[in-house]
Amino acid sequence: MLACVQALAARRRNWHDGGFFKQKEWVMADINIVQAHQLAPEQARAAAQQVVDKLAEQFELSCRWEGDELHFDRTGVNGKLTLAPNEARVQLTLGLFYGAFAGVVEAKLKDKMARVFAA
Template sequence: MSNIDIRHAHSLPPKQAHQAVQEVAEKLAERFGVAYSWDGEDTLHFNRSGVDGHIALDPQQLRVTAHLGFLLGALKGPIEAEIRRVLDERFT
């Protein structure tokens, strides 16, 4: 099993950061069939077959962690690159 662990600094106010994570989750659900749910105001859990993870919001950074199953583990590099691209786009 492969793991992704990304920390990304941001300067958004809490409500804007929450909304940006929500928009990312909606895109993941639409494009890849990922199910997601919020645990409180600052942790979003997501999963689907082959991936389980969460996005934790802190005041000045967010952290994306994901556990990839065998098949998706082979695509860890491209998946991680796409996550970083989206984070740069939404949290700059």
């Protein structure tokens, strides 16, 4: 009987000391993709818009241009596509919910960028 009471007391301590409610670090998924291209600035800008339009359609994102950066965001998703003379770079952060799909999102984004910026 004493052993049973001691075991329950130990469980209760774990319960209150964070054993059951211990806050875990919430990890967000970061996706970084660099795609080389040989497009003229106007063509690169149009290609970037195509990539982000596809993302916006899937995630209901709002988008805005700030110079050579196309920013996009919504709750749980934010990022930017930056244009340079010979490369396009996407930096995307997915929150907890969307982070579970990071592998699929990254693969589709890489494929779309390769197709659009190859033109």
